[in-house]
Amino acid sequence: MLSFLLKRATMAVVVMVNVSIICFVLSNVAYDPAIGIAGAQATDEDLALIRQTYGLDRPLLVRYGEYIGNIAQGDFGVSYLTKRPVLDMIVERLPVTALLAILSMALALAIALPLGSAAALWPDTIIDRLAQLLAVAGQAIPNFWAGLLLIVLFGVQLRWLPISGSESVAHFVLPSITLGTFAMPPLIRLIRAGMIEVLASDYIRTAKAMGIRPFQITFKYALKNAVLPVVSLSAVQLGFMLGGSIVVESIFALNGVGYLAWQSMSRSDMPVIQAIVLLISLIYIVLTLLADLLNAYMDPRLRSARK
Amino acid sequence: MLLQVRDLKVTLQDQGQRLRAVRGVDLDLAAGETLCVVGESGCGKSMTALALMQLLPRGAELSSSKLQFDGIELSKLSRHKLSALRGRRISMIFQEPMTALNPVFTIGDQLRAVYRRHTGVSSAEAQARAIEVLESVGLTNAELRMKQFPHQLSGGLRQRVLIAMALMCEPEMIICDEPTTALDATTQAQILRILKEAQSARKMGMLFITHDLGVVARIADRVAVMYAGRIVEHGSRAAVLRSPAHPYTKGLIASVPRPQDGGTGSKRLASIPGNVPAFHHEDPRCPFLSRCPKRMSICTREAPPVRQTEAGQQVACHLPLDAQEALTA
Numbered sequence: 001m002l003s004f005l006l007k008r009a010t011m012a013v014v015v016m017v018n019v020s021i022i023c024f025v026l027s028n029v030a031y032d033p034a035i036g037i038a039g040a041q042a043t044d045e046d047l048a049l050i051r052q053t054y055g056l057d058r059p060l061l062v063r064y065g066e067y068i069g070n071i072a073q074g075d076f077g078v079s080y081l082t083k084r085p086v087l088d089m090i091v092e093r094l095p096v097t098a099l100l101a102i103l104s105m106a107l108a109l110a111i112a113l114p115l116g117s118a119a120a121l122w123p124d125t126i127i128d129r130l131a132q133l134l135a136v137a138g139q140a141i142p143n144f145w146a147g148l149l150l151i152v153l154f155g156v157q158l159r160w161l162p163i164s165g166s167e168s169v170a171h172f173v174l175p176s177i178t179l180g181t182f183a184m185p186p187l188i189r190l191i192r193a194g195m196i197e198v199l200a201s202d203y204i205r206t207a208k209a210m211g212i213r214p215f216q217i218t219f220k221y222a223l224k225n226a227v228l229p230v231v232s233l234s235a236v237q238l239g240f241m242l243g244g245s246i247v248v249e250s251i252f253a254l255n256g257v258g259y260l261a262w263q264s265m266s267r268s269d270m271p272v273i274q275a276i277v278l279l280i281s282l283i284y285i286v287l288t289l290l291a292d293l294l295n296a297y298m299d300p301r302l303r304s305a306r307k
Numbered sequence: 308m309l310l311q312v313r314d315l316k317v318t319l320q321d322q323g324q325r326l327r328a329v330r331g332v333d334l335d336l337a338a339g340e341t342l343c344v345v346g347e348s349g350c351g352k353s354m355t356a357l358a359l360m361q362l363l364p365r366g367a368e369l370s371s372s373k374l375q376f377d378g379i380e381l382s383k384l385s386r387h388k389l390s391a392l393r394g395r396r397i398s399m400i401f402q403e404p405m406t407a408l409n410p411v412f413t414i415g416d417q418l419r420a421v422y423r424r425h426t427g428v429s430s431a432e433a434q435a436r437a438i439e440v441l442e443s444v445g446l447t448n449a450e451l452r453m454k455q456f457p458h459q460l461s462g463g464l465r466q467r468v469l470i471a472m473a474l475m476c477e478p479e480m481i482i483c484d485e486p487t488t489a490l491d492a493t494t495q496a497q498i499l500r501i502l503k504e505a506q507s508a509r510k511m512g513m514l515f516i517t518h519d520l521g522v523v524a525r526i527a528d529r530v531a532v533m534y535a536g537r538i539v540e541h542g543s544r545a546a547v548l549r550s551p552a553h554p555y556t557k558g559l560i561a562s563v564p565r566p567q568d569g570g571t572g573s574k575r576l577a578s579i580p581g582n583v584p585a586f587h588h589e590d591p592r593c594p595f596l597s598r599c600p601k602r603m604s605i606c607t608r609e610a611p612p613v614r615q616t617e618a619g620q621q622v623a624c625h626l627p628l629d630a631q632e633a634l635t636a
Contacts, residue, residue: 205401
């Protein structure tokens, strides 16, 4: 187990270094950071002065080395716009994004698990059709549109829920529904397909032949096998959401990482963008690792394969 | 009679067509008796077993004029009552030990669950009972095995675990669907011995499905030969194996390799040409019609009558009984 962890940690570092190189090179070669700082109307003299002040006239490799060195000390640079440390800006927005991501994921799983299972237990019935309709609709409706519809219905017409800001939990209801609906369809499909396969398996037939109660067969014997692939998918989806949903946070003016990413991109605030990209890849790597560990915990076959 | 089955029919859906897998089977099984249902792949013997357990696959239709276990009509039982009966009074062992155990629960979890479901005892009592039964089926290190997962055991060990699971609640009847087919010869012999011992110790009725006449010779009291969804011959082990009456049974017995013929290459192993036909429509005529070497014109017109031979078995065939005797000689 320890060697597995070490291997995965090494791989994580390699991936992170690669991401940082690609991100740094793209944002310095494909685009001139001096223009970003000075603005489009800056004269050539202004730009030269800025390049000198920020050290942008030095070779790329030197600047990358300095960038990585700073990151190692927890210094992700300073925002061109706000002149504040990038790390502070991200850290203060992270709770909003994390709350949104966890609520959305919880909502998606809370609906997908029972609905997908029910669809598998009674295929080609009204429940199955409903699950499939929900899966198709959730995937087909863009979340900016779903978000706007929810705002119109619950915020403007019924006036039940606030439509922007992040002051209370109520502010998170509509964004979570929007983002959760977006994450749900592949989960419903995966659970339905997994349960159909597992319910037709030999070991479920054995359990039936031994008189195990139907409820226990479905929710203990079958579900534990069917959710194994769901763990991995959920980790990827949660990673995606923890990186901040740019669209959903913008619609509901939630001051999270996604909203920050959108602001930084529209104003070319490179240090912030770079830091967010690194953060997202770090979250992905950590969650994938956690999902693997959770899978190994749940599936004994994986555990012994790794020994 | 422990088990009484009359006119059992199972129809499957096969790519939009109705496939008649079991076409009117009658079976009787007494307590303490072993009945072997023998036939080649696709003859409907597994479907018969699953029908008795009410475990037919989705889309299968079952009909029967009688499907009684100890006087209880199984086809009329509610899902709840059926589940209380299975594993408690009727158990089943399947062909594939490799896939028949749940991969994510330990052997102990799965054995205890069965016992606790039917007796409601504590986990500790179930643990003790599981170890006792595992040891009775010849498993060493039972306590260690309880903590292991199915993938850590060999096929033979898994089949013993499945037998133990089926015996947990001391059922009155056990249905074995080719439990030794997937195992090597040595393990097969051990498993048969364990099953036979368990059966005689507990006076269980055993319905044993197999295609292997060697297994039949070893464990059967009575034999029912099944072909294309029907039982074509039925009688005591001695009668059916020593003086088979139906041309199909004869062909089946002739196709068993004998050590005295083997190795020299002098004699070709006998086989029955063709395959088991699939029946999509009702056809009362003899199911063996298309492959029978003794076919007569009456066979293509009329259903064969069921008659009793001198040796005592029942056979469904048009051939005159004396002609059948002559064939045997």
